[in-house]
Amino acid sequence: MADSDTTLAVHEPGLRHHFDDSAQQLDSSTxxxxxxLVTEVMFFGGxxxxxxxxxxxxxxxxxxxxHFMNVTIGAINTGVLIFSSFTMVMAVRSAxxxxxxAIIAFLVLTLVLGCVFLSLKYVEYHEKWVDHHIPGPGFxxxxxxxxxxxxxxxxxxxxxxxxxxxxxxxxxxxxxxxIAMAARNRFxxxxxxxxxxxxxxxxxxxxxxIFLFPLLYLIGHTQ
Amino acid sequence: MSHPIVSVKVYxxxxxxxxxxxxxxxxxSRLELGEFNFVAAMTIAVxxxxxxxxxxxxxxxxxxxxxxxxxxxxxxxAILLVFVLSDYLSRGLLPGPGWL
Numbered sequence: 001m002a003d004s005d006t007t008l009a010v011h012e013p014g015l016r017h018h019f020d021d022s023a024q025q026l027d028s029s030t031x032x033x034x035x036x037l038v039t040e041v042m043f044f045g046g047x048x049x050x051x052x053x054x055x056x057x058x059x060x061x062x063x064x065x066x067h068f069m070n071v072t073i074g075a076i077n078t079g080v081l082i083f084s085s086f087t088m089v090m091a092v093r094s095a096x097x098x099x100x101x102a103i104i105a106f107l108v109l110t111l112v113l114g115c116v117f118l119s120l121k122y123v124e125y126h127e128k129w130v131d132h133h134i135p136g137p138g139f140x141x142x143x144x145x146x147x148x149x150x151x152x153x154x155x156x157x158x159x160x161x162x163x164x165x166x167x168x169x170x171x172x173x174x175x176x177x178x179i180a181m182a183a184r185n186r187f188x189x190x191x192x193x194x195x196x197x198x199x200x201x202x203x204x205x206x207x208x209x210i211f212l213f214p215l216l217y218l219i220g221h222t223q
Numbered sequence: 224m225s226h227p228i229v230s231v232k233v234y235x236x237x238x239x240x241x242x243x244x245x246x247x248x249x250x251x252s253r254l255e256l257g258e259f260n261f262v263a264a265m266t267i268a269v270x271x272x273x274x275x276x277x278x279x280x281x282x283x284x285x286x287x288x289x290x291x292x293x294x295x296x297x298x299x300x301a302i303l304l305v306f307v308l309s310d311y312l313s314r315g316l317l318p319g320p321g322w323l
Contacts, residue, residue: 026226027285027286027288027289030285030286030289031286031288031289031292034285034289034292034293034296035292037296038292038293038295038296038299041296041297041300042296042299042300042303045300045303045304046303048304049303049304049307049308052304052307052308053307053308053311056308056311056312057311071249075245075246075249078245079242079245082238082241082242082245083238085238085241085275085279086234086235086237086238086279088279089229089234089278089279090231090234093228093229093231093234096226096228097228196226199279199280200280203275203276203279203280204280206275206279207272207275207276210268210271210272210275211268211272213245213248213268214248214252214264214265214267214268215264218248218249218252218260218264219252219260219261219264220260
């Protein structure tokens with residue numbers, strides 16, 4: 001009896017007692033995170049569906065808007081996000097190896113890249129504001145044939161990139177929390193679940209941008 | 224742990240491939256390919272997303288249950304898009320009664 005009591009009291013660090021071992025606990029967390037990410041895929045999927053429907057209705061109007069999209073900033077931002085995904089996996093890898101300083105360094109780098117993305121997004125939104133491309137009473141469009149239809153595209157543009165940017169801001173908050181936890185030595189090679197889960201979220205946000213960039217910036221580029 | 228430690232080389236290669244594909248998609252968008260522009264852009268986007276899911280999100284080392292959930296998510300997203308588009312894109316293809 002005394003033996004079983006002592007074995008029960010011994011846990012790996014970070015292991016909750018209702019799991020068999022750390023591996024099972026991490027698998028459960030991963031599955032749960034993916035369930036959440038699937039709901040996010042459906043959420044963005046609805047907006048991508050709306051975009052496709054309107055694009056098929058007004059192909060010329062949608063193609064004409066690509067002249068007013070800043071492809072350079074869009075492409076740079078794609079590179080920035082891909083780089084931030086790379087630094088995120090490196091943070092997870094550092095956590096697996098128990099390299100505490102490297103975890104913080106890579107998380108800070110990821111956060112900085114996220115902020116670079118949001119800053120460039122701000123520059124783009126400001127351009128749209130100056131050009132009167134914000135949907136609403138002040139909307140103006142250079143091609144009079146497409147004033148109403150182009151407004152639909154810009155509405156979708158702001159809805160989709162806006163929701164994406166909100167996810168980036170949430171991700172930046174999560175990264176800040178991770179950095180604070182890492183600084184307090186909360187992670188070890190035996191337990192680093194939050195780093196891995198927030199990593200999954202960060203990559204998901206990257207994937208959304210991978211689809212947004214060609215759809216909003218590159219379609220109809222040659223017309 | 225169930226997750227093996229992946230070498231930096233693998234992550235760096237995936238990162239390089241993603242950057243190369245980004246440059247490719249911008250370059251292809253400048254060519255005059257008609258409808259194929261859209262197909263090419265989406266094909267490259269799907270390849271990039273697959274690289275991120277398989278290597279960065281490490282689905283290749285995930286449990287079968289997680290893989291099933293990822294697959295189910297994609298399948299249901301396909302239902303969402305295919306059913307919505309099969310309605311909108313097929314409108315007007317067949318002559319309907321005048322009151323429609």
